[in-house]
């Protein structure tokens with residue numbers, strides 16, 4: 001079994017990027033340890049605070065965020081970080097080459113019920129000729145990411161990582177090492193499994209209602225096959241399932257708050273997950289266009305997401321091309 005750092009070096013990964021990924025994993029190992037303690041550590045439950053998203057912060061959201069900030073901002077390679085749990089980016093070394101965005105503990109509403117959660121991360125480079133510390137340094141389209149991945153804290157802790165030449169998975173061993181357990185992950189192009197929060201059905205665009213309705217019609221319907229459904233309410237677990245066996249995961253626009261393009265955040269959920277999915281031969285879109293091409297306007301902006309098996313996502317996009325959108329631009 002190959003160690004993470006040996007694998008990356010063997011594949012000629014930029015040595016400073018390898019160093020950054022290694023320290024990211026130091027933080028994720030600490031988060032995994034805190035999670036393993038569970039209720040014993042007295043860190044379940046919520047704080048009195050809400051984040052910029054208006055979500056009540058779980059104690060472990062804050063703990064995970066602090067671990068990542070401390071480890072990353074303590075390294076000379078890191079110019080700054082942006083987090084779901086921070087109103088604004090936090091800057092570190094003025095000469096730092098990299099910017100890191102992250103959702104420190106995605107799916108944290110699942111912590112108290114002991115269901116899988118994860119850390120999602122995205123690595124960008126400081127643009128050539130960039131000036132002062134500013135949020136603008138981060139506002140780069142997802143195709144500019146130099147690396148992206150997540151650590152899923154499930155029955156085992158698994159890192160899924162891309163540095164732009166495919167997706168590989170590494171499992172955290174009891175020794176504290178991440179060992180290669182899946183190389184060059186490829187998503188099946190077709191699927192019979194979809195993931196969506198069905199309780200929002202009445203709020204979706206007509207195109208999404210038509211698409212899902214045809215999946216539910218099964219073999220007797222226009223798709224001519226029976227589908228299965230999953231919904232874990234942890235994007236990291238959903239994406240891991242899609243990378244592992246195919247499928248489509250979608251959190252589309254809905255009319256509950258028509259001004260919001262979607263629930264999920266572009267810079268530290270949509271973009272990193274989209275790079276992984278594309279690198280594994282899948283497709284990741286807003287339902288209308290590729291997420292990696294979205295031009296970010298603000299660090300916490302939201303995005304509609306439909307990602308997974310290429311043929312299935314392209315079929316969903318076709319439904320959206322055929323039916324006029326009701327979203328006010």
Ligand code: P6P
Pocket residue numbers: 106107108109197233234235236238251263264
């Ligand atoms: P809902 C978790 O809060 C999250 O951001 C994603 O991880 C997950 O896919 C989604 O929201 C779940 O949303 O509305 O089903 O609770």
